[in-house]
Amino acid sequence: MYYEALTPQSLDYYAKKYLKNPLQWEAGSLGYNSYSSDNDFWQADVCNISKALLANSTAGTLSRPSNEDCILAYGSGNGNMKGWANLLVVTRDTVALPYPNTTILLQFRYQEYVSNSTDNNWVCDPDYLIDNNYKCNYKHFAANASSWTLGPVNANAENPYVLLPSAQWPIDYCLAQGTDIPGKYQLQYSLIIMICVLVANAIKLTCMILILSTHLEPAVTTIGDGIASFLQRPDLFTVDRPFLNRQQARRFKKLGVGGPDRWRKPRFTLRWWNAPSLPRWIITLTLCIVTIIAVSLLLEYGNSNLRKGFPQVLRPYSIGFGAYNSAATINIFKTSITSPTAEQFASNSLLLSLVTVANLPQVIVSCLYFAHNTVYTSMVSADEFSRFSSHRKALRTTDPRGEQISTCWLSLPWMYALPIALSSSVLHWLISQSMFIARTEILDTYGQPGPISYLDVGFSPLAILLALLFGSGMVLGMILNGFRKLKPGVLAGNNSLAIAAACQRPEKEVYVQLKRVQWGAVTHPEGVRPGHCCFTSQDVEAPRLSELYI
Known part of the structure; x- marks a missing residue:
């Protein structure tokens, strides 16, 4: 995007002189942070744009929006303006120029002037910037801009907004160039990254197919899979320990000591955070x-x-x-x-x-x-396991059979x-x-x-x-x-040793894993003989406090 501010006299003079003799064009005196470059490309680019704007102005192909519409269109500070391109801002006849022979008061390219330090402040006049702490609310300014003036910024190291109120230029009207390029978008990709992604996904797919085709054993993914597996083939290591909780399972794994144990009431209410x-x-x-x-x-x-x-x-x-x-x-x-x-x-x-x-x-x-x-x-x-102690449920498995x-x-x-x-x-x-x-x-x-x-x-x-x-x-x-x-019961979590201990079903009971099961006491203590707790499809009762179970 490119902007210029011209006097009406210099607009006519400029058109007559430089359109006839385009090789005589020079950048001119810039009075408003132009961010100009000394390279030849910049000068040629400014020359071509300026000549095209003047030619369009002379031919009457430029639009003339109101000053308010002009401020609203060009003050947003973003390069995706819809319908508008380069702009001429023309001053009034009564403007007092500090340099009478200056043809162009200010010029800049949009993407260079809208920088990290100036943004869209160009549309607000010096008095407005000074009164508003050098901040330009272009919508507020446009609604109240009965008169519109522009002025140069003399930036220095201490303050990037040192304004020169004495050099202000009342704006008469705008000449705007229309365009149908509000912003173009492209799909860009990296070939090497795309190849890496394809190779990684191909490897993952190959591994998945290989595992599915070679590992035909039942998958143990959920706690239901674990319970079903241990009910089908009870674990020999935990035969004498029927209700290990997570902490007891860790100690039992180290010591390997089994035997009957008394059912005790937990010292505190078990909550979900006890599981991890x-x-x-x-x-x-x-x-x-x-x-x-x-x-x-x-x-x-x-x-x-x-x-x-x-x-x-x-x-x-x-x-x-x-x-x-x-x-x-x-x-x-x-x-x-x-x-x-x-x-x-x-x-x-x-x-x-x-x-x-x-x-x-x-x-x-x-x-x-x-x-x-x-x-x-x-x-x-842990929650899913504990619910089996309160009511009978079907097991949630990856390969459901029977009532699963x-x-x-x-x-x-x-x-x-x-x-x-x-x-x-x-x-x-x-x-x-x-x-x-x-x-x-x-x-x-x-x-x-x-x-x-x-x-x-x-x-x-x-x-x-x-x-x-x-x-x-x-x-x-x-x-x-x-x-x-x-739910009241055994806090097993996802500890496989504790789950295995709870699955020591009665010896004569078969195909338990295919039925709806519940955890509890299938027998209670009789004399010196301990009772037994496990998962079963039979009727169960809650373990009795302080009684021995195995």
Whole structure:
């Protein structure tokens, strides 16, 4: 996008002189942060655009929007303006020029003037900027711009907004060039990354087919599979220990001491959080809390940098999901390159470094998801096991037979598997909108690529905030679920030794695993002979307090 401000007299003079003698064109005196370049391309580009604008003006093909419409169209500070391209801003006849022979008061290309320090402030006049702490609300200004003036900015190291109110130019009208190029998009991909993804998926598919075709044994995926397996073939190691809980199973594994034991009432109400081990809780919560704190600090650091270093970013959270903003970029590993060459664009090392930075949060969250899912699996398994002590149920297995019910190859029931999987997908999507690779190629009015392009890892503060809140909500939900009560019984969790001990069915009972089963006492103590507790399809009773069972 290109802009110029001209006096009406100089517009006519300029058209007559330079359209007849285009080789005499010079850049002119620039009084408004033009960001001009000394290279030949810049001068030629400015010359061609200026000549085209003047020719269109002379031919009457430029539109003349009202000043309010002009400010609203060109003050948004984003390059995807619909329907508008280059612009001429014409001053009034009474303008007092500091340099009478100056033809062009200001000129700049949109993508260079809209920079990290100036953004869209060009549309607001000096008095408005001074009165509003050098911040330009172009919509508010347009609604109240009965008179519109422009003025030069004399930036220095101490203050990038040193205005010169004495040199103000009242604006008479705008001449705007129409266009049908609001923004073009391309699908770009890396051949080497695509090949790596295809190879990795081919290897995974091969492994899945190999396992399904060679491992024909019944799968032990759920706690129902484990119970069915041990009911079909009782474990010899746990014959004399019928109701091991998780802690007892660990001690029994080390000592190997069996025998009858007394049924005792738990010292406290069993809850879901008792199912996962303490080290598992500590590791999972520590990783989650450290990640949440780190992301919070980095988000605040990024927002403070945006507010301090880029005054035009008044509200960092106004940057949309996955929306590129030149101020919101990450340069931790020096991966951001302005105006990269074709060779740099095609460089696999550059692209891989950008991909690594942008996708590092995805890897971290995937690891946290495994820890999160393991805690849930342990809690839900303990709940599923404890329910067998209160009523008779069918076993949930991967290959249902008899009265067994299907689990659709999920270790967790659908009630928990679907919400957890959906939550994980939403979180990964939010992260994909939080950090992303942005390659921007700037096209001129005629759709041709310009000399300036950008390659960055961008970030969206709003998406990061929502991902942070959503992830924190998942952790909080896991903790709150831990306060749910378990049914009275044996706290086995997903400990295979404790499950095996509970499956020491009566010797004469067969095909128990195909029926609806319940855990409890099938016999009670008779004299010195202990009773027996196990999973069975027969009628059971609750174990009696302080009595011996085996």
